[in-house]
Structure formats: structure tokens, C-alpha cells
Amino acid sequence: MKVKIKKYMAIFTAACLFLMTGCGNGTINGYVEETFSGADLAMDTVISASFTSKEGLDPKETFDKIVDNCKKLDENVLSRYVEDSEISRINLSAGSKEGYALSEKTEEYISKCLEISKATDGTFDITLGAVIDLWDIEGAIKEDTEFRVPADDEIKAALDKCGYEKVKINDHKIYIPEGMILDLGAVGKGIFLDEITPIKQEISRGTLTAGGSVYCMGQKPTGEAWVIGIKNPFDTSESMINVSVSPDSVVSTSGDYERYIESDGIRYHHIIDRNTGYPAGGGLSSVTVIMPCGNGLVSDALSTAVFILGEGSAQELADKYGAQIIMITTDGDIIKTN
Ligand code: ADP
Ligand code: MG
Numbered sequence: 001m002k003v004k005i006k007k008y009m010a011i012f013t014a015a016c017l018f019l020m021t022g023c024g025n026g027t028i029n030g031y032v033e034e035t036f037s038g039a040d041l042a043m044d045t046v047i048s049a050s051f052t053s054k055e056g057l058d059p060k061e062t063f064d065k066i067v068d069n070c071k072k073l074d075e076n077v078l079s080r081y082v083e084d085s086e087i088s089r090i091n092l093s094a095g096s097k098e099g100y101a102l103s104e105k106t107e108e109y110i111s112k113c114l115e116i117s118k119a120t121d122g123t124f125d126i127t128l129g130a131v132i133d134l135w136d137i138e139g140a141i142k143e144d145t146e147f148r149v150p151a152d153d154e155i156k157a158a159l160d161k162c163g164y165e166k167v168k169i170n171d172h173k174i175y176i177p178e179g180m181i182l183d184l185g186a187v188g189k190g191i192f193l194d195e196i197t198p199i200k201q202e203i204s205r206g207t208l209t210a211g212g213s214v215y216c217m218g219q220k221p222t223g224e225a226w227v228i229g230i231k232n233p234f235d236t237s238e239s240m241i242n243v244s245v246s247p248d249s250v251v252s253t254s255g256d257y258e259r260y261i262e263s264d265g266i267r268y269h270h271i272i273d274r275n276t277g278y279p280a281g282g283g284l285s286s287v288t289v290i291m292p293c294g295n296g297l298v299s300d301a302l303s304t305a306v307f308i309l310g311e312g313s314a315q316e317l318a319d320k321y322g323a324q325i326i327m328i329t330t331d332g333d334i335i336k337t338n
Helices: 008-018 059-078 086-092 104-119 129-135 137-141 152-159 188-195 296-309 311-321
Strands: 003-005 022-028 031-042 045-053 168-170 173-175 203-210 213-217 226-232 235-245 249-255 260-263 266-269 284-292 324-329 334-336
Touching (some): 045 059, 059 203, 104 168, 104 296, 188 203, 226 249, 226 284, 249 296, 284 296
Antiparallel strands (some): 168 173, 203 213, 249 284, 284 324, 324 334
């Protein structure tokens, strides 16, 4: 089998070029003022920021706090690859009668995810860990494992362990069935942006980016809207469209062009369709969801869900959640909700 691997290293090489911090008269999104820019790695992704601090504050200290917050959130709560994180401990409790006593925040995150699962008929589903592990696209991208397409019976067995409707939360305890693995990979960056609110008080305006999720903080001195470029899924070195974004918004993009591997001419990416157990194909290459800040988890979840469901699902979800959704189809057409 011929396997072409999109090098994970490329992301890190690109990231390393940005792994420097600086201050000066910079241009943020079309205006010039004293700005700080920095980038670092956390949550298995690039965290980058470009902002103006409130007077008298050291922007580097603010940025370091932001990155530190991200690392702690990942290590203590969200990562299922850190043994002692809350998600790992929940996964370890699978099948137990005692369940797992949730922290207030984690109960909030998981409950919100389950609510979005309901609203998307189970398309967005944080219980797909067993299927995600079976494909192990991330492992193959990192060249830790050799990629192979799982057999039908393996997929079926893994799917049997999944299903958001099997998760029970009662009296702040969570109960998941044996074999189930929670995976919050789709919403981690959005949760991080939601949790940054207290530190954001130190910033006048700017942008904070975590992988495919961006927080547009404050507004330009001119009062104009932020402008965000949506990557061209067919040539990721350039952007395909620029969209205007209101002050204090979050923008999340999901696509099939960032984390995938190609085998025998077929692209296998990291977003799973629960109905088939295969990487999803809803006719879209990229989905961008824009919402008011504080909704990073929701916008992240919706970008994943709409990517799977296709363009027909977008308007209803946009209306329900007060979001704006911009899609790029696999044919390169651009579709926007009202
Ligand atoms: P990114 O990780 O690049 O932000 P997404 O936000 O679209 O991309 O999330 C993809 C990740 O979400 C996968 O790596 C996996 O951990 C998880 N995932 C895959 N399929 C689903 C799904 N149907 N519902 C919820 N999470 C999913
Ligand atoms: Mg996401």
C-alpha cells in the first residue's frame, strides 16, 4: 500500500519560525500601533497572539500567562494522553458503578457537548474515542504508527463502544459504559479561548489563535470590523476569502486539509462520521463558524458537526445558536448562512 504522509513536522517547522516574541510598532489587521506578537506550542498546536496591552502592563507576561493557562487546561483537564487529567480519569472509570465525580467546569463542558450532540442528531459526539484510536490518524501523521484502513468488523466493534446517549450525568457524577473513551479534541481550543476571559482584561485589542480557532479581542481603534482570512483548502499557503468579524468574536474552522494522510489516492482525515465509522464526507472542505466570544466550545463543535452534515444543516444550526457559518465545498464554491 502506498502511503503519502503529510508531514506533521511541517506544522512544527512553520511554527518554529514564529516561535519568537516581539514588541514594536506593528500592524494588526490593517491598523498600526504598539503591538506585541508571540507564538508558542501548547495543546499539541500553535498558540499565536498579536495584541496591544492595557497601559502599564507587560504584554510578554500576559502572553506567557495565556500559554501557561493553555498547558494547564490540557494537562489537568482535557488531554486524554496525560494519565492524570480529568478526562483520562473519567475514561478510566468506564463501566464502574461508582461513576466519576466531576469538577464544576468539566461538568459544564461535557454537558454542553452532550447538548450539541442532541442538536446535531449525534453527529458531533465526544464519545468516539474508540473509533478515533482505531484509525489513529494522528499517530500516522506523526509517523509513530503505520496507517491502515481498519476492517469492517473492527469498526463495528469500536462503534458499539460509542454513543453520547449512553453517557449519564447524575448528581455531578458521570457514568460511561465499559470501553467508552471520551475525546474532547474537537473543542479543546475553543474551551481554551473561552477560559481566557480573565486574562483578556489585560488586553486592549488583538487576536489570539489556537490551531483553527481565533479570538478577535476588543475592536480596532477605528471601530471597524476585524477581518479574518479563511484558508484556501486547496492551497493552504493562501487565504480564499476574507470575512468581517464583529468585535469580541470567536471564529472556528474545521477542514479536511490540516490533519490527514493519503493512501491509494484516498484522503483519510481526522473527523469521524458516527454512522459509518469512517472519516466524514459531507461535500465540504472547510467550515468556519463565527460567534460572540465566550462561545468557543460551541463554535468549535458546530464547525465539526457542519463539516460532517454538509451545507444543508448549516442554516438551522446557525439560527439556533446565533452563529454565522461559511463553508467551502469540495468543488471550491463558497456558501454562507444568512
Ligand atoms: P481540529 O482538531 O483541527 O480543531 P476539529 O475541531 O474538526 O479539528 O476536531 C477534530 C478532532 O475532533 C479529532 O481529532 C477528534 O479528536 C475529534 N473528533 C473526530 N470526529 C468527531 C466527531 N464526530 N465528533 C466530535 N469529535 C470528533
Ligand atoms: Mg475544532
